Amino acid sequence: MAFIAVIGVGLVASDFTAYLGNNSSTCNNCHVMDNDYEGWYHAGHKQWTTCNDCHTPHSFIPKYWVKATSGYHHVTTFLFRKIPVAIRAKESSRKVVQKNCKRCHETTIINLDRGLVYGLDDSERYCFDCHRNAAHGDRGLSILPFQHTEKNE
Amino acid sequence: MTENSTSRKGSTLVWILSAIIIILAASLAGILIYLKSQPKPARGIPPITQIQSLEPDSSKWGVNFPNQYSTFLLTKSNDTRTTYGGSEPYSKLKADPRLVVLFAGYSFSIDYNEEQGHLNSLTDVRATKRVNEKTPGTCYSCKSANNPQLWEKMGVIEFDKTPFSVLGMQITNPIGCADCHEANSMKLIVTNPALEEALEAQGKDWRSFTRQEMRTVVCANCHVEYYFKGDGKYLTFPWEKGTKIEEIITYYDKDNFKDWEHPDSGAAMLKAQHPEYETYTADSTHYKAGVSCADCHMPYTRDGAAKFSSHNVQSPLLETEASCGQCHTNIEYVVDRVKTIQDDTRNIMDVTENALIAAIEAIKTAAATENVDLDLLTEARGLHRQAQMMWDFVAAENSMGFHNPTEALRILAISTDLARQAQLAAIQAAGNSEIESSD
Numbered sequence: 001m002a003f004i005a006v007i008g009v010g011l012v013a014s015d016f017t018a019y020l021g022n023n024s025s026t027c028n029n030c031h032v033m034d035n036d037y038e039g040w041y042h043a044g045h046k047q048w049t050t051c052n053d054c055h056t057p058h059s060f061i062p063k064y065w066v067k068a069t070s071g072y073h074h075v076t077t078f079l080f081r082k083i084p085v086a087i088r089a090k091e092s093s094r095k096v097v098q099k100n101c102k103r104c105h106e107t108t109i110i111n112l113d114r115g116l117v118y119g120l121d122d123s124e125r126y127c128f129d130c131h132r133n134a135a136h137g138d139r140g141l142s143i144l145p146f147q148h149t150e151k152n153e
Numbered sequence: 154m155t156e157n158s159t160s161r162k163g164s165t166l167v168w169i170l171s172a173i174i175i176i177l178a179a180s181l182a183g184i185l186i187y188l189k190s191q192p193k194p195a196r197g198i199p200p201i202t203q204i205q206s207l208e209p210d211s212s213k214w215g216v217n218f219p220n221q222y223s224t225f226l227l228t229k230s231n232d233t234r235t236t237y238g239g240s241e242p243y244s245k246l247k248a249d250p251r252l253v254v255l256f257a258g259y260s261f262s263i264d265y266n267e268e269q270g271h272l273n274s275l276t277d278v279r280a281t282k283r284v285n286e287k288t289p290g291t292c293y294s295c296k297s298a299n300n301p302q303l304w305e306k307m308g309v310i311e312f313d314k315t316p317f318s319v320l321g322m323q324i325t326n327p328i329g330c331a332d333c334h335e336a337n338s339m340k341l342i343v344t345n346p347a348l349e350e351a352l353e354a355q356g357k358d359w360r361s362f363t364r365q366e367m368r369t370v371v372c373a374n375c376h377v378e379y380y381f382k383g384d385g386k387y388l389t390f391p392w393e394k395g396t397k398i399e400e401i402i403t404y405y406d407k408d409n410f411k412d413w414e415h416p417d418s419g420a421a422m423l424k425a426q427h428p429e430y431e432t433y434t435a436d437s438t439h440y441k442a443g444v445s446c447a448d449c450h451m452p453y454t455r456d457g458a459a460k461f462s463s464h465n466v467q468s469p470l471l472e473t474e475a476s477c478g479q480c481h482t483n484i485e486y487v488v489d490r491v492k493t494i495q496d497d498t499r500n501i502m503d504v505t506e507n508a509l510i511a512a513i514e515a516i517k518t519a520a521a522t523e524n525v526d527l528d529l530l531t532e533a534r535g536l537h538r539q540a541q542m543m544w545d546f547v548a549a550e551n552s553m554g555f556h557n558p559t560e561a562l563r564i565l566a567i568s569t570d571l572a573r574q575a576q577l578a579a580i581q582a583a584g585n586s587e588i589e590s591s592d
Contacts, residue, residue: 034197039460042453044480047443137453137479140460143220144339145200152340152364 019071020064025149027051030074032083034147039136041148054100054135055093066096094126101127204336207302211329214336220456225329225464228270235468237495237553242266242277251506254513255541258416261424268551271328271466279321289313289386290320294345295375298329301344309346313386333371341367345374351390368445373430376446378546380410396431398546398564402539411538418516420534425545432550437557449476491555498547498554501565505544508572512537515579522583529582536575543568 011017018026028037040046045054056063070093077083089097102109105127128134200217208214215222234241245265246252256262264282274296278284284292291313294300303312303323312320335342343349343359348370352359359370378401382389391408394400402423411421433440439449451462452475469476470491473484481487516533519525547554547561547568554561 031196035460038453042448042460042462042479047480138455138460140455141458142197143218143459143461144197145195145217146339147196148364150363150365152362152367 019067022050022052023150024051025151028147028149030078031147032087034142034144035140036136038142038144038148039138039140043133043135043137045135048104049135054097057096057099058103094128097128098126200337206336207305207331208336209297209299209302209326209329209331211298211326211331214330214334218339218461220459220461221464224454224461226272227465228467229272231270231465231467231471233467233471234267235470236492237499238267238551239468239471240267240269242269249506251510254417254510255506256424259413259422259424274327275324276327284317286316286318288317289381290315290317291381291386291388292317293320293324294347294388296328297324298326298331299324301331304344304346310385310387313381313388332374341371343370343374345388347379347388347390348374348377351377351392354393355395365443365445368447369430369434369440372446376427376429376551378426378428378431380405380412382408392431397435398428398431398543401431401546402542405542415513415537418513418534418537419520420516420537420541422538423542423545425542425549428546428550429552429556432546432552432560433556435557435560437560440557444480448479452476452479494555494558495553498558498561498565501562501569502544502548505565505569505572508569508576509537509541509544512540512572512575512579515576515583519579519583524584526582526584529578533575533578533582536571536578540568540571540575543571 018029024037024040027033040051052063056066132139202213202216204214204217211222211225215225228240232241233239234243243266245267246262252265253262256265260283266277266281269277278292278296294313300312303320307315332344333341341364343352349359359367362370377390379388379390381387391401391404394404405423410423412424413422414420415422429446433446447462449469450466451464452469452472453460454463454475463472463475470488473488477484477487512533516530516537519530519533543564547564550556550561
């Protein structure tokens with residue numbers, strides 16, 4: 001009992017609990033996310049989505065499984081200085097994003113799957129293979145020397 | 154024997170456990186000390202110079218932010234005219250001569266030009282014929298990046314009391330970085346004390362606003378309806394009762410405030426300034442969708458690999474791809490919608506202006522009639538005051554209705570009705586038999 005209390009207090013005090021939530025500023029704790037965060041902040045998807053809406057699954061268990069595994073991956077990469085120069089989504093992450101594109105844009109996709117606009121082969125491709133700028137705008141660097149959050153801090 | 158071995162086993166266990174705990178604690182402390190001794194990593198692009206708090210000279214800030222600053226410099230020359238606005242300093246009086254009648258007896262009937270970009274603020278305020286030797290320093294409140302420093306140094310009361318020409322000697326910079334940003338943190342801040350007080354009067358504190366809210370609120374440092382209160386000409390936003398036009402007029406009525414007296418109608422008139430913030434935030438469709446002023450007027454742009462908010466603040470119609478295209482996919486369609494909305498607003502505004510001029514003429518004729526009913530005449534003048542302020546709230550606002558199409562047409566409809574009521578009351582005051590027999 002005391003053990004659980006100590007762990008609980010520790011999690012809140014170290015702000016670990018932030019990682020369980022959906023605030024996009026949390027993902028931008030790491031500097032490497034500055035460009036992605038600012039790109040998202042100034043693009044049209046901001047009004048409707050946070051990072052998690054696209055980058056994690058939506059049912060409870062898969063969501064926290066992905067949060068746990070990618071969290072572990074991020075921490076080890078960070079600790080051992082193995083951050084790649086160009087960060088690219090893994091295949092598993094791309095699948096998550098693709099599912100989430102479909103989750104919201106289902107009615108648009110119904111037409112596509114029937115082959116009205118695209119050929120049959122295209123149904124296997126990812127939305128963002130073509131719509132590269134949809135969520136983060138043009139690719140580019142945020143040139144700010146400081147971190148912005150949704151709060152004006 | 155058995156007892157001995159158990160106690161020895163127990164003590165070994167305690168020793169092992171203690172050692173583990175000590176090793177773990179030591180390594181934890183070691184990690185913490187190591188992390189603490191690491192140099193603090195710079196976030197993003199490290200700044201080249203430190204900017205002094207409230208620094209009025211924007212070129213100094215520009216050293217750290219060449220992209221933002223170089224686009225800001227474009228506001229000096231971005232003088233393209235759009236169908237209903239833009240930044241070319243054309244004469245509004247020549248474009249619509251009815252304004253000369255509507256503002257008769259007031260300086261706006263002599264000189265009323267379209268405003269230019271931010272960097273021209275000082276040139277424009279010093280060139281306008283509306284300014285004379287009696288003009289208070291208050292007129293500089295929205296024109297210079299020197300203001301935040303001067304407000305701190307001399308206080309707002311003194312700033313507003315000082316004559317325009319005297320205060321002008323301390324004012325050297327046009328609108329700039331210090332008007333919206335805190336030095337170094339570059340956080341968006343409210344700098345105009347009048348805005349801070351107006352928000353306070355509504356029980357709001359801008360320090361609790363989100364970044365997205367601030368991207369609209371900093372524009373309200375200036376792009377609002379305001380007046381000079383009392384003999385000290387103290388800059389005040391009339392928001393105590395709310396920011397809708399009816400609430401603003403109620404506020405002015407209670408304060409018995411007038412900007413000038415109309416020489417033809419004899420009404421105590423109000424002049425609207427540029428209520429962009431009030432209009433936009435009156436539940437317009439873009440505002441309700443969470444869009445800020447900066448999203449359209451300062452779109453996020455790319456120069457080489459760098460992405461930043463353009464500081465060439467201008468009409469979004471001049472860069473629809475960047476401004477509208479972030480959210481709307483069919484740009485041709487939305488630009489056409491803007492045209493429809495603005496054409497409609499302009500057409501209805503024509504109707505309103507004609508009604509106002511008819512009211513002014515009717516009151517003038519009635520006032521010159523013998524045995525005029527003074528009660529009805531006073532009523533007609535009151536209606537003229539209200540009608541014209543409502544029309545002006547849309548006319549002086551810089552978007553030809555687009556910032557809030559339904560609100561603009563709502564206000565113009567009521568204004569037209571009030572103007573015609575004023576005309577009717579004036580005709581009745583004059584005792585026109587035709588009107589009386591018709592009821």
